[in-house]
Amino acid sequence: MSDRIGPLERIDDFRWRLPATFRPGMRVPGIVYADASMARRIVDDRSLEQVANVATLPGIVRASLAMPDIHWGYGFPIGGVAAFDEEEGVVAAGGVGYDINCGTRIVRTDLTAADVRPVIDRLADALYGDVPAGLGSRGTRETDAALERALRDGARWAVELGRGWDEDLTLTEEGGAMPGADPAAVSRPAKDRGRTQIGSLGSGNHFLEVETVSEILDAAAARVMGIDAIDQVVVFFHCGSRGLGHQVCTDHLRGMARAAEAHRIALADRQLACAPIGSPEGRAYLAAMAAAANFAWANRQFITHAIRRAFEHVFQRTPESLGMRLVYDVAHNIAKTEVHEVEGRPRRLVVHRKGATRAFPPGHTDVPVRYRAIGQPVLIPGDMGRYSYLLVGTERGMRETFGSACHGAGRLESRGAAKRQLCGIDIAERMRAQGITIRVTQPGLLAEEASEAYKDVADVVAVCEGAGIAKRVARFRPLAVIKG
Numbered sequence: 001m002s003d004r005i006g007p008l009e010r011i012d013d014f015r016w017r018l019p020a021t022f023r024p025g026m027r028v029p030g031i032v033y034a035d036a037s038m039a040r041r042i043v044d045d046r047s048l049e050q051v052a053n054v055a056t057l058p059g060i061v062r063a064s065l066a067m068p069d070i071h072w073g074y075g076f077p078i079g080g081v082a083a084f085d086e087e088e089g090v091v092a093a094g095g096v097g098y099d100i101n102c103g104t105r106i107v108r109t110d111l112t113a114a115d116v117r118p119v120i121d122r123l124a125d126a127l128y129g130d131v132p133a134g135l136g137s138r139g140t141r142e143t144d145a146a147l148e149r150a151l152r153d154g155a156r157w158a159v160e161l162g163r164g165w166d167e168d169l170t171l172t173e174e175g176g177a178m179p180g181a182d183p184a185a186v187s188r189p190a191k192d193r194g195r196t197q198i199g200s201l202g203s204g205n206h207f208l209e210v211e212t213v214s215e216i217l218d219a220a221a222a223r224v225m226g227i228d229a230i231d232q233v234v235v236f237f238h239c240g241s242r243g244l245g246h247q248v249c250t251d252h253l254r255g256m257a258r259a260a261e262a263h264r265i266a267l268a269d270r271q272l273a274c275a276p277i278g279s280p281e282g283r284a285y286l287a288a289m290a291a292a293a294n295f296a297w298a299n300r301q302f303i304t305h306a307i308r309r310a311f312e313h314v315f316q317r318t319p320e321s322l323g324m325r326l327v328y329d330v331a332h333n334i335a336k337t338e339v340h341e342v343e344g345r346p347r348r349l350v351v352h353r354k355g356a357t358r359a360f361p362p363g364h365t366d367v368p369v370r371y372r373a374i375g376q377p378v379l380i381p382g383d384m385g386r387y388s389y390l391l392v393g394t395e396r397g398m399r400e401t402f403g404s405a406c407h408g409a410g411r412l413e414s415r416g417a418a419k420r421q422l423c424g425i426d427i428a429e430r431m432r433a434q435g436i437t438i439r440v441t442q443p444g445l446l447a448e449e450a451s452e453a454y455k456d457v458a459d460v461v462a463v464c465e466g467a468g469i470a471k472r473v474a475r476f477r478p479l480a481v482i483k484g
Helices: 036-043 047-054 113-130 144-160 166-170 188-194 219-224 242-262 280-315 395-401 415-421 427-433 443-449 457-467
Strands: 008-012 015-018 030-033 064-071 078-085 090-092 103-112 207-216 232-239 274-276 326-331 333-342 345-354 377-380 388-393 437-440 470-483
Touching: 008 036, 015 047, 030 047, 030 457, 036 047, 036 064, 036 457, 047 064, 047 078, 064 457, 090 280, 090 345, 103 113, 103 280, 103 377, 113 207, 113 232, 113 280, 113 437, 113 470, 144 166, 144 188, 144 280, 166 326, 188 242, 188 280, 219 470, 232 280, 232 470, 242 274, 242 280, 274 280, 280 326, 280 333, 326 377, 377 457, 388 457, 415 443, 427 437, 427 443, 437 443, 443 470, 457 470
Parallel strands: 030 064, 437 470
Antiparallel strands: 008 015, 015 030, 064 078, 078 345, 090 274, 103 232, 103 326, 207 232, 207 470, 333 345, 377 388, 388 470
């Protein structure tokens, strides 16, 4: 194998270095997690420029990291991880993105594929009816007081309203409510956009899938998470903070652009607008981002309640009797203050994960007690025609990637390119031929999310496992897909 692919220098079979000499101003190198085939594709993608650009930001620690699902994003690449010293570094809205706390959640059941297949159309209809999907989809309409609670208390507020179980909170990152959230830092336009969207899925790559366990790779870890047998049914869904989070990002990018100029931060790309972490602009963004993250956790909690209600309606059994317990909920677009060991000493860092999942190791105090012996669950969706994965974090990942792994398959083709490539192909009919039931608000948009538009997530998670930054536990295949 060649020791170089374009500007990338091979470290081993799963790691590549982008030297700090790649472009002027880089303070640290880039480290890309990929196999050789992926590395060749990445070199042809402008996302490497973004890895380098992130490496120019003040206070960045160790390296600008790229997970194997890396692709072009806004400012930061999607699949990017960067940690900044709390005293000397910056926070960048583009390092989180527009869909703040876009994340994933898995609900397990005691049902099997044999139980579900005979009623799959009724179940898909019930889910499609109870979980609004699509661009501009509306969930509940909240009062000002309720919205304030959602922004401050996240999933806790939803559970207090009866939209879930206390156990759900213990199995959600941050207990479903990020500290430091300030509803006052969220603008009126952002609140107005979010007011009617709690409990809705949204559009694009957001989805809700009924899946079956197709492979168990670590039986002991799977058992701890309630994944017991092949053909067991789970529900896997992916969504975020909807229009509210988008507006929070838009609002604070303007202030960050001014702050970067005021603090004489040279930006390699204006999309990297940022502010010193301790500055008024930096603090305001972090407070608003935390509030938007809490909104997303409330949203996913409402959706979980709707999923349980749909199953109860179809099977005429309570969610408790169906074993509909939450496996885990984790964000993959967020910036969080964490303590990591750097050069032999603990440092407080603001870790930006944009299209990257927190993947903490066994024994870490931020891992739920139930999972502390096996490590944090890492939820990795694929594309709607193939499969998804459940992984756990590792100690090596904690040392190398600030406890981070990939977040999904990662796009191969832009939305426009995918539509051109698949012109004339009935994606819904193809999925039905594969035994997958589909409910979609805008069928014409299915080509944008077809398998051809994405990397094979099996290859992506194989790189994470090969590099030792996460470990595979189980694989799922879709029975039904609900899309916007």
